[in-house]
Amino acid sequence: xxxxxxxxxxxxxxxxxxxxxxxxxxxxxxxxxxxxxxxxxxxxxxxxxxxxxxxxxxxxxxxxxxxxxxxxxxxxxxxxxxxxxxxxxxxxxxxxxxxxxxxxxxxxxxxxxxxxxxxxxxxxxxxxxxx
Amino acid sequence: xxxxxxxxxxxxxxxxxxxxxxxxxxxxxxxxxxxxxxxxxxxxxxxxxxxxxxxxxxxxxxxxxxxxxxxxxxxxxxxxxxxxxxxxxxxxxxxxxxxxxxxxxxxxxxxxxxxxxxxxxxxxxxxxxxx
Numbered sequence: 359x360x361x362x363x364x365x366x367x368x369x370x371x372x373x374x375x376x377x378x379x380x381x382x383x384x385x386x387x388x389x390x391x392x393x394x395x396x397x398x399x400x401x402x403x404x405x406x407x408x409x410x411x412x413x414x415x416x417x418x419x420x421x422x423x424x425x426x427x428x429x430x431x432x433x434x435x436x437x438x439x440x441x442x443x444x445x446x447x448x449x450x451x452x453x454x455x456x457x458x459x460x461x462x463x464x465x466x467x468x469x470x471x472x473x474x475x476x477x478x479x480x481x482x483x484x485x486x487x488x489x
Numbered sequence: 490x491x492x493x494x495x496x497x498x499x500x501x502x503x504x505x506x507x508x509x510x511x512x513x514x515x516x517x518x519x520x521x522x523x524x525x526x527x528x529x530x531x532x533x534x535x536x537x538x539x540x541x542x543x544x545x546x547x548x549x550x551x552x553x554x555x556x557x558x559x560x561x562x563x564x565x566x567x568x569x570x571x572x573x574x575x576x577x578x579x580x581x582x583x584x585x586x587x588x589x590x591x592x593x594x595x596x597x598x599x600x601x602x603x604x605x606x607x608x609x610x611x612x613x614x615x616x617x618x619x620x
Contacts, residue, residue, distance in 0.1 A: 370540035384526045393564035395515045409501035433524035
C-alpha cells in the first residue's frame with residue numbers, strides 16, 4: 359500500500375526523463391535550423407548589397423508574418439508568440455548585418471567577407487526585413 | 490554589353506527568391522518544432538505539479554545551456570545567441586505555466602486541464618527551468 363505513491367512517483371520521474379530527452383532533441387533541431395536560417399539571411403544580405411537590391415521589403419515581411427501566424431495557429435501555437443519569435447530572429451539578423459557592415463564578420467556572419475561587400479552591406483544596413 | 494548588369498541583377502533576384510523559399514521552409518520547421526517543444530514543457534509542468542516533483546532543477550538547466558552553447562558552436566551559430574534564444578523560450582514556458590496556474594489554459598497550454606492539476610501547477614509556478 360505505502361509503495362503505491364513511490365511507484366507513481368518513480369513512473370513520473372521516468373516520464374520526466376523521456377520528456378526531457380524529447381526537449382533536448384527538439385532544442386538540437388532548433389539550433390541547427392537557426393544556424394541554417396542565418397546562413398540564408400547572411401547570403402540575402404550580401405546579395406542585396408552587391409546587386410543594389412532594396413534592403414527592406416515591407417510586402418514580403420507582411421506576408422512572412424501572416425504566414426507564420428497561420429502556421430502557428432494550425433500547430434496550436436500562440437500566433438502572437440510566433441510573431442514575437444520572428445521579431446526576435448529579425449533583431450539578430452539586423453545585428454548580423456551591422457556586424458558585416460563593421461567588417462567584423464566573425465562567426466555566423468561570414469568571416470572573411472570581401473571588403474567591397476562589407477562596404478555595400480554597410481550602405482544597406484538599414485535592412486530590417488530579417489528576410 | 491549594357492545587358493550584362495541587368496542579367497546579373499536578374500540572376501540575383503532569382504537567387505533571392507531561392508533563399509527566401511529556404512527561409513520560409515526553415516521558418517515552418519521552426520514553428521512546428523516550437524509547437525512540439527511547448528507540448529513537452531506543458532506535460533513537464535503538469536507532471537511536476539501532479540507528483541510534487543521539484544519545479545526548478547538548476548543542474549538540469551546548467552546542463553541544457555552548456556549543451557546548447559556547444560551545439561551552437563559546432564553549427565557556427567553564436568553561442569551567446571543560442572543562450573539568449575533558450576532564455577526567450579523559457580520566458581514563454583513560464584508564461585504558459587502562469588496561464589495554467591490561472592486556469593486560463595487556452596491554446597498551446599492545454600485547454601481543459603483538470604482543476605486540481607491547474608491548482609497544483611499554481612503551487613509550482615515558480616518553475617523557471619523552462620525544461
